[in-house]
Amino acid sequence: GQQVMQIPQYQHVQEGEDFTTYCNSSTTLSNIQWYKQRPGGHPVFLIQLVKSGEVKKQKRLTFQFGEAKKNSSLHITATQTTDVGTYFCRNSRGAQKLVFGQGTRLTINP
Amino acid sequence: NAGVTQTPKFQVLKTGQSMTLQCAQDMNHEYMSWYRQDPGMGLRLIHYSVGAGITDQGEVPNGYNVSRSTTEDFPLRLLSAAPSQTSVYFCASSYGAGRGEKLFFGSGTQLSVL
Numbered sequence: 001g002q003q004v005m006q007i008p009q010y011q012h013v014q015e016g017e018d019f020t021t022y023c024n025s026s027t028t029l030s031n032i033q034w035y036k037q038r039p040g041g042h043p044v045f046l047i048q049l050v051k052s053g054e055v056k057k058q059k060r061l062t063f064q065f066g067e068a069k070k071n072s073s074l075h076i077t078a079t080q081t082t083d084v085g086t087y088f089c090r091n092s093r094g095a096q097k098l099v100f101g102q103g104t105r106l107t108i109n110p
Numbered sequence: 111n112a113g114v115t116q117t118p119k120f121q122v123l124k125t126g127q128s129m130t131l132q133c134a135q136d137m138n139h140e141y142m143s144w145y146r147q148d149p150g151m152g153l154r155l156i157h158y159s160v161g162a163g164i165t166d167q168g169e170v171p172n173g174y175n176v177s178r179s180t181t182e183d184f185p186l187r188l189l190s191a192a193p194s195q196t197s198v199y200f201c202a203s204s205y206g207a208g209r210g211e212k213l214f215f216g217s218g219t220q221l222s223v224l
Contacts, residue, residue, distance in 0.1 A: 009150070031210050042200055042215040043153065088153065090213075098210070099169065100145075102152035 004029075004091045006101030014109050019076040021104035023089035032065060032072040033090040037103070043088060046074075076106075084108050112136055116201050116216035123191040123223045131186040131219050133201030141204045141211070142184035146170065146197040147218075153200065159184055191223045 005024045013019050023032060031050045035043040047056055049065035049072060056063045060083075062075045076083055086103040117132045135142065143158035155168030159178040173195060175187040184203075188195060199219045204211040 006152075033210075033212060035213075042217050043202075043213070044215070045212040048210070048212060099155065100153040102150070 004089060004099065004101045006089055006104055008104055009102060010105050010107075012107045012109065013079055015081060016078050019079050019083070019106055021074050021087050021089075021106075023072045023074075023091075023101050025070050025091060028069050029072075029091050030069075034063060034072075034074055035088045035090065035100075036085050037088065038085040041085075079106070079108055081108050081110055114201055114203055114214050114216035116199075116219050118219060119217065121219060121221050123188075123221065125192060125223060127191050128187070128189050129191065131188075131199055131201075131221075133184045133186065133216060134182050135184075135201075135203040135214070136182065137203065137205075137214065138181060139203035139205055139214070140181070141206060142178065143168070143202050143213070144174070144176065144184070144186045145200045145202065146195075147200060148197050156186065156199075193223045195221065196223045197221060 007022050031048055033048045034046040036046055037043045047063050049063055052069050053067045054065040060077045064073045074087055086105045088103045089101040091099055114135045140161050144156040145153040146156055147153050154170045156170055156174050157165055157168055157176040159165045162178050162181050165176050165178055178184050201216040202213040204213050
């Protein structure tokens with residue numbers, strides 16, 4: 001499957017600080033999905049982006065899809081302890097072998 | 111509506127033993143898949159199925175077998191367990207044929223091979 005690179009691999013922030021993770025591809029993506037996995041839990045779907053330049057918001061979370069559809073970002077404003085976990089992006093190019101990025105693990109100092 | 115159910119939650123095997131990880135979903139999903147998760151490696155696709163009787167290999171299929179005799183069930187078989195198969199295993203399913211629909215995950219199986 002096509003590789004997607006996620007950066008950073010780890011991020012530690014103070015509660016109240018912002019956080020951003022990026023998902024990058026060398027080729028055009030069909031769509032991008034974002035998942036969150038709490039420590040000890042399973043991944044849970046957050047959102048899907050399909051259109052070039054698309055921006056979607058879920059409360060303090062903002063998701064963006066690049067104009068060239070080769071990158072995406074997840075931004076959390078004013079992090080809270082409930083945001084702790086690993087965030088994954090998942091690429092789809094219309095194929096069935098859909099691959100995940102390596103994930104960004106977010107830890108928060110209360 | 112239970113969603114995706116995986117059993118067992120924990121398992122310890124000795125090298126060379128065989129076992130089957132069970133996965134069942136009650137959402138009538140066509141697509142089912144198995145992932146393994148290792149520290150720093152993210153989620154890697156082992157095998158997937160787009161419907162009963164149809165399976166295919168993912169990124170890391172060696173050492174694992176699958177079958178899909180019904181829409182609901184997608185068991186993962188380890189024929190001869192190796193320490194390198196120590197990992198957390200997730201089963202996931204989705205509507206459609208896996209062409210971008212969101213995945214629903216089971217709660218995972220933590221497997222240790224000694």
